[in-house]
Amino acid sequence: MLILSRKINESIIIDDNIELSIVDVKGDQVKIGIDAPKNIKVFRKEVYQAIQEENRAAARSAVDVIPSLEDILKKE
Amino acid sequence: MELKTKPFGVINIEEKQKITFTRGIFGFDNIREYALLNASQWPFFWLQAIDVPDLAFILIDPLIFRPDYTPDVDESDLLELELGPDDKDKKLVFSIVTVPDDQKKMTANLQGPIIINRENRTGRQFISTNQKWSVRHFIMDELAEKGGSKC
Numbered sequence: 001m002l003i004l005s006r007k008i009n010e011s012i013i014i015d016d017n018i019e020l021s022i023v024d025v026k027g028d029q030v031k032i033g034i035d036a037p038k039n040i041k042v043f044r045k046e047v048y049q050a051i052q053e054e055n056r057a058a059a060r061s062a063v064d065v066i067p068s069l070e071d072i073l074k075k076e
Numbered sequence: 077m078e079l080k081t082k083p084f085g086v087i088n089i090e091e092k093q094k095i096t097f098t099r100g101i102f103g104f105d106n107i108r109e110y111a112l113l114n115a116s117q118w119p120f121f122w123l124q125a126i127d128v129p130d131l132a133f134i135l136i137d138p139l140i141f142r143p144d145y146t147p148d149v150d151e152s153d154l155l156e157l158e159l160g161p162d163d164k165d166k167k168l169v170f171s172i173v174t175v176p177d178d179q180k181k182m183t184a185n186l187q188g189p190i191i192i193n194r195e196n197r198t199g200r201q202f203i204s205t206n207q208k209w210s211v212r213h214f215i216m217d218e219l220a221e222k223g224g225s226k227c
Contacts, residue, residue: 058173
C-alpha cells in the first residue's frame with residue numbers, strides 16, 4: 001500500500017482527475033474532500049461491506065420454502 | 077440447456093433466461109453467469125448461478141411492497157447496461173431477498189438493487205445513492221404499512 005503524509009488543505013491526485021483533500025483533522029477523525037467525475041462512485045467502505053454481507057446472508061436463505069405473499073397481496 | 081439449480085434440481089432453461097453480470101454480485105465478484113428463473117411462489121424469482129449449483133438468490137420486484145421505490149442509480153451507470161432514460165421496457169429492477177429461519181422476518185435489500193437489461197441480458201448490482209434505502213427492509217411489515225395507508 002502506498003502511504004503518503006498530508007497536512008490540512010493538502011491533497012493528492014489520482015489518475016489525473018480525482019482529487020482527495022484533507023479538509024480537517026480533529027482527534028482521530030479526518031475529514032476528506034473528494035472531487036471526482038460523476039462516473040466515479042464514492043461510498044464509505046461500510047456500505048460495500050453491508051451489501052456484501054447481506055448478499056452472503058441472502059445466499060444462505062432457506063430454499064425449501066419461500067414464504068407466500070399471495071394471501072397478503074390478495075387482501076388489498 | 078440443462079441446468080443444475082439450488083431450488084429445483086436439474087431443470088431445462090432457455091437461452092433467453094441467461095443473464096451476464098459483468099462485475100458479479102458484491103461478495104461474489106467472480107461469478108458472472110446467472111439464470112433468471114420463476115419461483116414457484118409469485119412474486120419471487122430466482123437468480124441461479126450457472127456454474128455454481130449451490131448459489132442462488134431470491135429476488136422480488138420491490139414495487140410490490142414499496143410502490144414508492146426508485147433505485148436512484150446514476151443514468152451514466154445504467155449506460156453500462158446499455159439502458160438509456162427511455163428504455164423502461166427493457167429495464168428490470170429487483171431486490172435480493174434474505175429469508176431467515178423465521179420467514180416472517182424476511183428482508184429485501186433496497187440499497188443494492190439488481191438491474192437487468194432484458195434485451196441484451198446483462199445485469200449489475202448497484203449501490204443506491206439514496207440513503208433512505210437500507211440493506212434490510214422487512215417485506216411483511218412494509219406490506220402491512222402499504223395496506224394500512226390505503227385504508
